[in-house]
Amino acid sequence: MSTPLATGEFTRHLRVDHVSAVHVAARVARTVAKAAGLPSSLPDQAAVVASELASNLDKHAREGQLYISPVLHGTGVDIIAADTGPGMLDVDRCLADGHTTTGTLGAGLGAIRRMAAEFAVHTVPGEGTLISARVLAPGTTRTPPVAHVNVPAPGEEVSGDLAAVRETGAGFTLLMVDGLGHGPDAAAASAAVLEAFDRDPARPLPALFTELHRGARQTRGAAVAVLRQRGTRGEFLGIGNVSAAVLAGGSARQLLSLPGVVGLRLPPATVRPVELPPGTTVVLHSDGISGDWLPAATTSAGLVPSLLAGSLVHRHRVTRDDSAVLAVKFPGEPA
Ligand SMILES: [Mn+2]
The missing domain is CATH 3.30.565.10 (Histidine kinase-like ATPase, C-terminal domain)
Structure with missing residues (x-):
């Protein structure tokens, strides 16, 4: 464990x-x-x-x-x-x-x-x-701009949500995990997913999810979303109740996750290709953030990742659950 x-x-x-x-x-x-x-x-x-x-x-x-x-x-x-x-x-x-x-x-x-x-x-x-x-700290890399906020549910010392960003080859791989429920057992499920993820975050997404599923088997299970970026191309796979959106050119597009629970019931992996033009911001968040921000997301599209993450957690937090947001802006301005 x-x-x-x-x-x-x-x-x-x-x-x-x-x-x-x-x-x-x-x-x-x-x-x-x-x-x-x-x-x-x-x-x-x-x-x-x-x-x-x-x-x-x-x-x-x-x-x-x-x-x-x-x-x-x-x-x-x-x-x-x-x-x-x-x-x-x-x-x-x-x-x-x-x-x-x-x-x-x-x-x-x-x-x-x-x-x-x-x-x-x-x-x-x-x-x-x-x-x-x-x-x-001096020497800390600033590219790409990454921000995250991860607030435990009221009364909890730990969050069952977890986010990570890893360099994978010529791009980045983003992870958002929501261990089922909240509290220490949820955190243990998320930690098991992260441990499996870090064994090789660069592997193809279907194989990666098989590994995450295996790693989370002894836990209560988790919802997981992974977005991989390479230049202006990306791919996405989400299982369970985690949300993802791509903000580009003043509009927001939601990326849908598949039903299932990593560690308990893994559906057949369907990887979705994603366009990531320069200047695109990607947001992944747990269900501790309400999805009602998306229809009005045009106002969020111009925010830097730290303000975007802060805005979502401050204005759209569901207070009975852990609430995590990961926002990443890929460099460059649209041509
Ligand atoms: Mn949750």
Whole structure:
């Protein structure tokens, strides 16, 4: 039986509804950054970024939340702040040092932007703001842009969902697993799938799923989706209740999974070819994210992966289950 992943692999989710959350945010960010392997003063930088974001939420936002996750591809920590309003009327002015509304908002965001290796803001006045800041270890590769959020179900220490990205030859292979149910047994099922996946993530998808199925047999089973990219071509195979979508050219296309449970009932593998023009974003998510974001996904299509993942988990999370999102943007702009 595989060991479930440590708690440090998952997203720590904090509600910022009191000034005391600022200190909690700093402590959690430092812990996640250390567990992720960030060296020297970088865990302290992550703590400063998290406390500035929490402080902004406490002062200016409604229903402010922070999502603090280890980076999936490389060494680092992602800190995403999300709220439901009021939104920044002028992002550039808020980012300029010295701009203040009720004290430290402008100076705080300017400082965060300088400390973060990557920084992005999306704001809709009246609706809310998403901010993502990534603190990265030196030398960490940034291509392709990958973001993930994986929030355990309420009351659980571990998530039964799991995401991974592996370089496979001239491209990447993306994995999303949802161990049935939630809690430690679900996490054990996901970990067994990942272990089988990592024996050779580059093998042809039907053979890969046979291996995943074998690896998960002693567990309660899992829903699994795999997308493999090579240049502008991809292929997809999903079994069970996991969702996948391709965002390109301002539109979103859903990739359908087959009924079944990896480890219990494996249907005949039908691999679906997928076009991935340069600049395409691929999203895989567990059923802890409601599918109702897709019809309105044209507004999501332009978001960088960190903001897209944050937006899905913040606005479309199903709170009774583990909720995981993996978003990857393949480089290059459409011709
Ligand atoms: Mn689930």
